[in-house]
Amino acid sequence: MSRGTNLFIAFSISAVVWVITLFLSTGYVNEVAKSMPTYALILYFSYALFKVGGDLARLKDYPEEAESLQKEVQEAKRFYQQQGLKL
Amino acid sequence: MSKYSVILPTYNERENLPIITYLIFEMAKKNNLDFEIVIIEDNSPDGTLQVAQELKKVYGDKLIIHFREKKLGLGSAYMDGIKLCHGNFVVIMDADLSHHPKYLKDFIEKQKETNCDIVTGSRYINKGGVMNWGFDRKLTSRGANFLASTMLGVKCSDLTGSFRLYKREVLEKVIKDVVSRGYAFQMEIIIRARKYGFTVEEVPIVFVERIFGESKLGASEFQIYLKGLWKLLWTF
Numbered sequence: 001m002s003r004g005t006n007l008f009i010a011f012s013i014s015a016v017v018w019v020i021t022l023f024l025s026t027g028y029v030n031e032v033a034k035s036m037p038t039y040a041l042i043l044y045f046s047y048a049l050f051k052v053g054g055d056l057a058r059l060k061d062y063p064e065e066a067e068s069l070q071k072e073v074q075e076a077k078r079f080y081q082q083q084g085l086k087l
Numbered sequence: 088m089s090k091y092s093v094i095l096p097t098y099n100e101r102e103n104l105p106i107i108t109y110l111i112f113e114m115a116k117k118n119n120l121d122f123e124i125v126i127i128e129d130n131s132p133d134g135t136l137q138v139a140q141e142l143k144k145v146y147g148d149k150l151i152i153h154f155r156e157k158k159l160g161l162g163s164a165y166m167d168g169i170k171l172c173h174g175n176f177v178v179i180m181d182a183d184l185s186h187h188p189k190y191l192k193d194f195i196e197k198q199k200e201t202n203c204d205i206v207t208g209s210r211y212i213n214k215g216g217v218m219n220w221g222f223d224r225k226l227t228s229r230g231a232n233f234l235a236s237t238m239l240g241v242k243c244s245d246l247t248g249s250f251r252l253y254k255r256e257v258l259e260k261v262i263k264d265v266v267s268r269g270y271a272f273q274m275e276i277i278i279r280a281r282k283y284g285f286t287v288e289e290v291p292i293v294f295v296e297r298i299f300g301e302s303k304l305g306a307s308e309f310q311i312y313l314k315g316l317w318k319l320l321w322t323f
Contacts, residue, residue, distance in 0.1 A: 060216035076109035
């Protein structure tokens with residue numbers, strides 16, 4: 001089974017359980033059950049924010065790499081000039 | 088002794104091609120490695136083919152040029168390239184200097200140390216990084232990788248990366264079944280490789296945004312990526 005199918009089945013089972021809980025529960029449990037989908041979405045987006053935000057904060061810039069590459073470009077050009085190539 | 092073949096698909100890379108070729112062969116000479124380059128040239132209007140032919144005067148048989156009448160995409164470029172390779176290892180990388188050949192030494196060391204089937208360069212692990220990326224590009228890239236890893240359930244820090252070393256027979260086996268385009272193409276290779284039981288190791292790289300020429304990235308790339316991701320969800 002594909003990942004998509006697995007996710008669809010998991011989602012469908014969760015949806016059925018949620019609907020049954022909604023109809024059969026009363027009082028506080030019913031109140032909590034009504035909020036579960038919203039809570040699940042908030043949880044996922046919070047996790048995404050935390051994960052992507054953390055990864056962004058850790059993603060480093062390396063200006064020295066760009067400088068060193070520029071020097072290597074000049075080195076390569078000198079090499080080809082010595083070889084007599086017209087590029 | 089192992090032989091390494093680099094497949095370089097090119098389109099409008101007349102300025103970058105001589106530089107990347109020089110850097111690859113200098114790295115190989117410095118580390119006593121046997122390298123060749125296979126250029127897949129898709130009839131660039133800027134004269135990249137003529138530049139490649141000039142380079143052949145310097146590098147001889149170590150530089151193989153394969154000309155194609157029109158732009159046919161990365162997947163077919165790799166498939167055509169593999170047929171012309173003599174190496175038992177194949178490197179795929181970009182020709183625009185965003186992938187620096189100096190990391191190939193690290194790739195090779197990692198492969199020898201672990202005997203893995205694929206080594207992939209990652210911008211997102213310790214000592215990896217980027218240069219000349221704006222915040223929006225960083226956000227798009229991290230967001231895209233996050234989306235792919237949660238939707239597909241694949242553990243790989245840089246799924247969309249395209250700087251990789253493969254055992255030749257591994258790339259030959261995996262690539263013929265790949266159906267995606269664009270960034271999803273690179274993701275699909277890793278997913279298929281894992282499904283076949285091939286091992287993947289990561290090495291940190293610094294990705295420097297291109298300094299010559301025009302980027303081929305556009306708004307439509309993200310749309311193609313999302314479509315590709317959706318398709319992969321129902322393939323594996």
